[in-house]
Amino acid sequence: MGILSGSGNKGRKLILIVYLLVSIVILLFSAFFITQAIQAYTLYQYERGFSLLFTGVIGLALSLYMLSVYMRRPGLIRHKEVRRMVAVVECVSCSYRDRRDYVSGDYVMKESGGCPVCGGKTLVTEIYPEVVGRG
């Protein structure tokens, strides 16, 4: 559907590689033209410098646009935050409060056994996601 979304997996991979190579080649040529332009300007060759700079900038813009499309292609695996669910358990009688991993079947206001400090009832009072890194 998109520029970089072919139908076949193999064909799509080939298109992606060719597309990326073309973008990099244009980027390298643009960088080369810009360095040549700087050289020309230092030698007071303004007309030559302008032509080279113009070509370089156009090429740079084109290659960066192509690369940005490549980076936004569908199916790209992006590194997302890795989260884990934690549950907070509190005693209804004393100030005991503990944080533990979420266990399937937990819900907020669920009674969660006896308090290790006073032996009273404990409740799951919070269940929330906690960021533990990027994966």
Add this chain to the structure above:
Amino acid sequence: MQSISPILVEVGVGGEGDNLSTIFQMIFLIFFIVMMTYGQKIQAWIMLKNISLSVEKLRRMRDEARMHAIKHLKEYSDRDDVEVILDRMLQYFWIQPTSLDPTGIVGKIEHILNLRDERIREEVMGIASKAGPMQVSNIENIVEIGISMDQIYRVVRHFYEFGKKTKSLFIVYQLEAQLPFILQEAEALMGALTAFENCQPIGDGAGALVAARFMYGTKSEKVAKDTVYADIIFEGRTISVVKAEGPGGNVGKPDQAIARLIEEYGRKPSIIVMVDAALKLEGEETGEVAEGVGAAIGGIGVEKFRIEEVAKKYGIPLYAVVIKQSLREAVSPMSRRIYDGVYEAIERVKRIIRERIPAGGYGILVGVGNTVGIGQ
């Protein structure tokens, strides 16, 4: 680098009065003419290419939501035709009653919405025959997410295909302007899938959690469909606390609960306090609490209408406390900041009760929102 310069000059690049300048002038002239004649179509084409990426993303989200629904339905079902029935359910729609004669339209909307909800619940119960009431509620919510994702994808694809067909820049502009909001909503819905699957509380349940914390330790009774209430004593005042029945994914019928308490049970509240999650504006902090007056309840407006009607009829002041969050946070697992908002909201409700209900008096507290992962 230095050695390549003569070669460039030789091929006419970068020399004095070079060929390249002439070529560029020609290119500019052609570019100018092309842009004058086909500018809009080229712009529409580029925008359509960008939109196509979003359409593709929405399609993948829709398929993922469908797969989640199938997985959960199959877990509690013996049937072989789960996918066929689900695909039929994903395209369920409801037709809004005509507003040519607006008298009584709220009742009509309520009737049709109830019918839709009942039909989906019956279908889910028919497929997932081994599921308990809590699982049925959660699967129902997962199917609802699937229905929403399917509709979002179909509507966006319609405008994308229409824009492609007509190459109309104005249609494409409208679609591109709306897409960030549509994608945000779709991503938020996808975030809700995990919460419903694991029965974890979501941000929208902040109001229900406030009610649950007030209710703890007292026996709750059913007062309306999927809705419970408990009478508590707070500093010499009697408060009926109302919330949807948890920990399954329910929003309940708080309007029916309030009406029943007042009209059938003969209660005479000094005030009704409603606590709900509210959408924050960009720049506002998640978990910020604000107070106001009126019925704090979202949705299409049926429940709001009913609550306002009862409050007006008996002259009961309506107080609102809201806990702010983004759309994404409202349907994603409840974040730590929202819990802080809940604790703040509890203190605000206590203050309102002390200030507005005389000692020995009576009031109603309603915790609005989806109570998935929140018991009572």
